[in-house]
Amino acid sequence: MAEERRFRSACGAPIALRRRQHSASCRELAVRGPRLQLRSLSAATSAVWLAAYGLFALSENSVVLSAAIFISLIGLIIYLHFIKIDQESLLVIGSLGIQVTSSYASGKESTTFIEMGQVKDVVINEAIHMQKVIYYLCILLQDPEDPQGVSEVVPLFQSSKPRLDCLIEVYKSCQEILEQRKTAPQSS
């Protein structure tokens, strides 16, 4: 079963949260950010090419034009492949682990899987980001030596930065599954 709801990110951009329940102990939560707009792409390309034409008019060297085309192509590829994140998703499989995936606009997916034994808890934290105070969801990893300590904090949804209402939904879904591991009897 899947459901989708609209929220806003910390900057005000519209984002969508999609929840899917695959089974009793497996849930997938995906936050999709706004797609790349054609008008911003055309604006950037036109700006670069106008500047190149200006330089060409000054210097009479046609290398400037081919360099501008080259730069805009390479810049677009780098932006789509390394910078623009389309969707960030969280797959919580009770008793296996939590998987965090970021999908880029070019189709590349970068995944990290954290085993359940390493996960201490999933919490909402506050942080000072530039001039704002924002909320973010993070996974606390267990310190192997100290059972009460936290060895690492893994922040989630860093590129889409949803607001508190969206984070609460995600938090509730995660906690329902994480609670199951506390109530499940430990096998001998």
Next chain:
Amino acid sequence: MVLKVFFPSCCSLADSGILIGRWLSEQSSAVVLAVVHFPFIPVQVKQYLGEVQHMTKVSVSVLGSWSNSKQEKEEGLSEFLEDLGTIFSHEPWIQISKEGDSKFWSCSTLQKHSSSPKEEEVILVYYDQRKVMLSHLHPPLDTADGRAEDASKLSAIFDTVARSRVLFMTDRYDEGPIKLTHWQSEGVEASIIVELLKQASVPACMLLTFLLSLVSGICRSRVLKFWPLSFLRSKLSTCEQLGHRLQHLQVISSNKKAQTQTQLMRKANIFVSLLIDVALGILLMTWLYRKNRIGHLADTLIPVADHVAEELQDLLQWLMGAPAGLKMNRALDQVLGRFFLYHIHLWISYIHLMSPFIEMILWYVGLSACLGLTVALCILSDIIALLTFHIYCFYVYGARLYCLKIYGLSSLWRLFRGKKWNVLRQRVDSCSYDLDQLFIGTLLFTILLFLLPTTALYYLVFTLLRLLVVIVQGLIHLLVDLIDSLPLYSLILRLCRSYRLAAGVKFRVLEQQDGKPLRLLMQINPLSYGAVVQTYRLPTYSCYPKDSWASLCKKLFLGKLIYPWKHKGEKQD
């Protein structure tokens, strides 16, 4: 706890049988390694499993039953499979059944001695057996046999599959009593080229070891320990690089097989790096010798050296005049300027003396580029060092003069104030001087102070020149280091067979159906390129400058000689 069954995707089409694998009780997971088909004799199966367990040290056992029925469900078969559960007692007994071509299997467990007889959720995780067997998890854990239990869950699974290689050696063409299905059951994979290379490598290694022992014997002989040769050896970077490569060759040609994966990767990296280096070197050599480019290079070398000397002479004439509008002390200026000019005159004479032989020397030296691109770059760096030797000499003269002056000034300044440096106590103490000591001290202090700008200017100019040369040499050495330390084999492996270097796993949720167990596909998440380079970098012999910027500036100010690029073997100043 939720029961997790790791099922190899190659066994999805296997006929009915029983599942063998490893049960990890602390995680409640079953790793299925193979399917044993009917007919079999239980005693023989148990015996075979005992043998496998003895050879691999993995506790392989019968986990459950697998039924792949092409037609409708046969009632008799299911009872038969349950009875098997009593023969091979395993807690819990897993029963997986697939009907026809359906993707959705049903999986149930039989618990005889369970305290809480409730319906357990089952997760079915498909994995590619061959890829999991061949891959290595990073960061690698020390798996001594006893400590494999408290390793993380995933590494336990990878470990199980990797160590059960001997189980995958029997294919269905074997005449044994047991018929298995696993990833290699259609026939054991082997490559003729790999086998031939393995056979050929043993005599090749022995030959290489013999040659290397000869070469290292010559290098270590008493002849080369005499003063001029040993001094040259320590100063020339070509010899360092050759020694480094010799060490690498020794590592490759050793007879011992690599014990751990790290050692194997290092050997492979060194081998590929050497190969590429030599290939690039030979390419460079053919480029240089075609159209006699090396002759042209030798022809331009003398004019370039002349040009550099002329520029230096112009510079000194400028310094002897009024450089940048500053007024120098005429007498000292003329003395220093003439001294350095004479030096340059000597240098040019030497160069002109050598000029008939330069072409021949360069031709033979260029041949050594076939030993590798790194050797060629080191030779280039050494040629630059030799050609700019006069700049180095000037720097040393200027620095020593300036250093003397600074020390003299500081000591006489202390005298001016009535203090003295106490060598025993390593501190400044007050001291009462006689009148004539004070008089001469003040006189000398004044002389040194007013001569300071001249010396300082010469020192500044020559230090800048020396730094320029050092930067150029440093860049060349950086390039050599890069070629030396880049783990090319690991990078190519990451590009072509990315499953071999695993940073972790990723799960993909497959189509689900209500009432059936959750289906997941486990894939290998490869290591990123940056992590590959960081893990498998080859160590090099050069260490980067130990001085921070502050101490470097302090040394420059005081006139101490700087050697920014030191090698690991050399003694520190």
